[in-house]
Amino acid sequence: MMKNTTxxxxxxxxxxxxxxxxxxxLHVLRGVDLILKTGEWCCVFGASGxxxxxxxxxxxxxxxxxxxxxxxxxxxxxxxxRRTAARFRARRxxxxxxxxxxxxxxxxxxxxxxxxxxxxxxxxxAGRRAKELLAAVGLADRLRHRPNELSGGExxxxxIARALVNSPDLLLADEPTxxxxxxxxxxxxxLFGKLRADDPTLTILMITHNRDLAAFADKTVELxxxxxx
Amino acid sequence: MLTELFLxxxxxxxxxxxxxxxxxxxxxxxxxxxTVLMVVLAVMTGFTDLMKSKLVETQAHFQxxxxxxxxxxxxxxxxxxxxxxxxxxxxxxxxxxVQYGNNRLDTRVVMFGASERDLDRHxxxxxxxxxxxxxxxxxxxxxxxxxxxxxxxxxxxxxxxHSAQKLTDLVEFRPDGGVALSxxxxxxxxxxxxxxxxxSMGKYDFDSTVLFAGADDAAELVDLPWGAAxxxxxxxxxxxxxxxxxxxxxxxxxxxxxxxxxxxxxxxLLGVLAVEKRMMFFLLIFxxxxxxxxxxxxxxxxxxxxxxxxxxxxxxxxxxxxxxxxFIAQGFLIGVIGSGAGSLLGWLVIFFRNDALRLxxxxxxxxxxPKEFYYFNELPAHIVAGDVLFIVISSIVLCxxxxxxxxxxxxxxxxxxxxxxx
Ligand SMILES: Nc1ncnc2c1ncn2[C@@H]1O[C@H](COP(=O)(O)OP(=O)(O)OP(=O)(O)O)[C@@H](O)[C@H]1O
Ligand SMILES: [Mg+2]
Numbered sequence: 001m002m003k004n005t006t007x008x009x010x011x012x013x014x015x016x017x018x019x020x021x022x023x024x025x026l027h028v029l030r031g032v033d034l035i036l037k038t039g040e041w042c043c044v045f046g047a048s049g050x051x052x053x054x055x056x057x058x059x060x061x062x063x064x065x066x067x068x069x070x071x072x073x074x075x076x077x078x079x080x081x082r083r084t085a086a087r088f089r090a091r092r093x094x095x096x097x098x099x100x101x102x103x104x105x106x107x108x109x110x111x112x113x114x115x116x117x118x119x120x121x122x123x124x125x126a127g128r129r130a131k132e133l134l135a136a137v138g139l140a141d142r143l144r145h146r147p148n149e150l151s152g153g154e155x156x157x158x159x160i161a162r163a164l165v166n167s168p169d170l171l172l173a174d175e176p177t178x179x180x181x182x183x184x185x186x187x188x189x190x191l192f193g194k195l196r197a198d199d200p201t202l203t204i205l206m207i208t209h210n211r212d213l214a215a216f217a218d219k220t221v222e223l224x225x226x227x228x229x
Numbered sequence: 230m231l232t233e234l235f236l237x238x239x240x241x242x243x244x245x246x247x248x249x250x251x252x253x254x255x256x257x258x259x260x261x262x263x264t265v266l267m268v269v270l271a272v273m274t275g276f277t278d279l280m281k282s283k284l285v286e287t288q289a290h291f292q293x294x295x296x297x298x299x300x301x302x303x304x305x306x307x308x309x310x311x312x313x314x315x316x317x318x319x320x321x322x323x324x325x326x327v328q329y330g331n332n333r334l335d336t337r338v339v340m341f342g343a344s345e346r347d348l349d350r351h352x353x354x355x356x357x358x359x360x361x362x363x364x365x366x367x368x369x370x371x372x373x374x375x376x377x378x379x380x381x382x383x384x385x386x387x388x389x390x391h392s393a394q395k396l397t398d399l400v401e402f403r404p405d406g407g408v409a410l411s412x413x414x415x416x417x418x419x420x421x422x423x424x425x426x427x428x429s430m431g432k433y434d435f436d437s438t439v440l441f442a443g444a445d446d447a448a449e450l451v452d453l454p455w456g457a458a459x460x461x462x463x464x465x466x467x468x469x470x471x472x473x474x475x476x477x478x479x480x481x482x483x484x485x486x487x488x489x490x491x492x493x494x495x496x497x498l499l500g501v502l503a504v505e506k507r508m509m510f511f512l513l514i515f516x517x518x519x520x521x522x523x524x525x526x527x528x529x530x531x532x533x534x535x536x537x538x539x540x541x542x543x544x545x546x547x548x549x550x551x552x553x554x555x556f557i558a559q560g561f562l563i564g565v566i567g568s569g570a571g572s573l574l575g576w577l578v579i580f581f582r583n584d585a586l587r588l589x590x591x592x593x594x595x596x597x598x599p600k601e602f603y604y605f606n607e608l609p610a611h612i613v614a615g616d617v618l619f620i621v622i623s624s625i626v627l628c629x630x631x632x633x634x635x636x637x638x639x640x641x642x643x644x645x646x647x648x649x650x651x
Contacts, residue, residue: 063643086547089544089546091546097648105243110239123231166546
């Protein structure tokens with residue numbers, strides 16, 4: 001797949017999102033602006049409940065904004081339908097979650113292969129890419145294991161392999177070290193660093209509570225009162 | 230679609246754990262329904278076949294008669310049947326009143342009058358004889374063992390036949406409206422017959438009504454001219470496949486003649502059997518329907534349990550259609566495996582039915598098919614491929630439809646919310 005070569009991978013402008021809870025309207029995002037250059041690594045901080053996950057979901061086309069625009073590689077994704085949004089997520093976005101979210105019924109290899117299949121790869125191609133990425137995250141000898149047979153750190157590495165199997169434009173990570181001890185967490189972050197070193201166009205948007213991780217990032221922003229600072 | 234089937238399979242049979250109990254239960258439900266349907270329909274088909282072969286054994290494959298008159302020259306009709314490729318025999322068929330002993334009358338009897346040779350060749354009367362001889366010389370008859378029991382008579386005993394036709398000739402209406410003895414009737418006497426033989430066809434309604442007499446005696450009793458017949462019985466090479474033959478005969482017969490096949494003459498009985506079979510199918514398919522409901526039930530539970538997983542599938546790019554198919558495929562797979570196992574089990578049950586029944590009757594010391602009521606000592610069964618196919622397809626369709634509701638529910642989940650679901 002041809003990678004985008006424009007300067008800015010992500011352009012968010014005036015992004016708004018509110019939730020209606022009965023009669024109350026909760027304004028979570030009140031006009032978020034953010035620009036990430038291709039290959040940039042950005043950490044998002046913010047208090048619990050400030051709307052970080054909501055922001056990530058909007059950028060990943062899992063939710064639709066109430067207002068504002070999101071451009072990924074120049075393409076506005078705020079108006080995509082359910083089907084095109086799913087296609088878009090499969091090919092252009094990689095998600096990493098705090099609780100790994102691997103399918104427990106599937107082996108590690110199958111988990112990663114499945115994502116490659118959703119990205120449009122043929123069965124042999126998907127298997128080949130999955131093995132390659134699992135080797136890159138150091139799980140070459142655990143392919144047949146199921147998630148519950150792996151440690152938290154190993155599961156998160158498998159999840160990172162899954163996120164990258166379709167060579168996405170954007171890697172969205174929601175507190176990827178939140179469930180890990182600090183040493184394992186740091187290993188995972190170093191893995192992000194290594195993967196970005198392998199592919200300098202990989203753009204990373206990462207939510208975290210851990211201020212120490214700011215050192216790895218090119219840029220940090222903080223979500224306060226529905227806006228980024 | 231392969232990916233969806235793979236996921237569905239993994240959900241049904243989680244890797245490295247024993248096959249999921251829920252899946253096994255769902256499959257067994259479908260399997261039992263299919264087995265019961267298959268066995269019951271096969272036995273009903275077998276029973277129908279048996280009935281048909283009994284019917285064909287004791288009846289002509291088709292009967293030809295004139296819509297109004299007796300057939301004065303049956304040889305012409307017999308020749309027509311022969312030319313078309315069948316065989317035929319002229320028969321005089323008439324209800325008669327049988328007097329046995331002093332003033333005891335049996336009004337249920339039907340007399341078949343035909344030549345000895347025809348009776349033996351077409352109905353195999355010789356083989357069905359239990360006593361006496363097929364000797365239809367003048368004033369001799371062959372009665373059934375049921376009649377012999379009923380009347381308390383045996384070979385060599387005498388009967389009196391009253392012809393209904395001659396009784397009606399006894400009296401006549403006078404021009405003034407009154408009724409008087411007619412002149413013809415004054416000479417009327419019942420005819421005395423001797424029992425020459427006793428047969429048993431093993432078919433209750435036939436045995437309880439039909440006796441055989443010689444053609445000439447019958448003609449005299451019914452007041453037909455010599456050589457005439459009430460109908461011509463015909464037989465073809467295959468009673469179950471005689472459409473073409475009957476068509477050929479119909480074309481060559483002179484106008485006014487009617488051909489009635491054995492199927493047409495027994496339309497009501499055959500219709501009842503067919504309706505019964507269809508009704509059984511609709512009643513028993515409810516077992517599969519209930520199984521399909523239980524599939525819907527477990528899948529709905531599974532959709533709730535897997536809400537976060539479904540959210541994840543969507544996050545990594547599964548479309549709503551894919552998610553729908555993953556769950557539909559689970560119902561489909563249960564249907565395929567369940568009905569496959571069900572038809573295999575059904576086949577086994579049918580194959581070993583008689584051994585099983587013998588065991589049961591040995592343990593319970595009960596005769597399962599008392600000879601007086603059933604003319605078979607083994608349970609008949611006939612598996613019709615079309616029936617099995619219909620059962621299997623209906624079951625798979627029901628299971629798949631059962632999965633539809635949970636599948637649509639899974640597809641409609643909002644991915645962001647599903648991912649937050651605890
Ligand atoms: N689907 C929803 N319906 C209603 N309210 C919602 C919904 N999703 C999120 N919210 C609310 O929006 C606010 C922001 O939630 P969000 O998960 O984005 O916060 P967060 O910054 O990720 O918090 P944390 O650090 O605890 O993960 C919260 O108050 C949450 O309750
Ligand atoms: Mg969050």
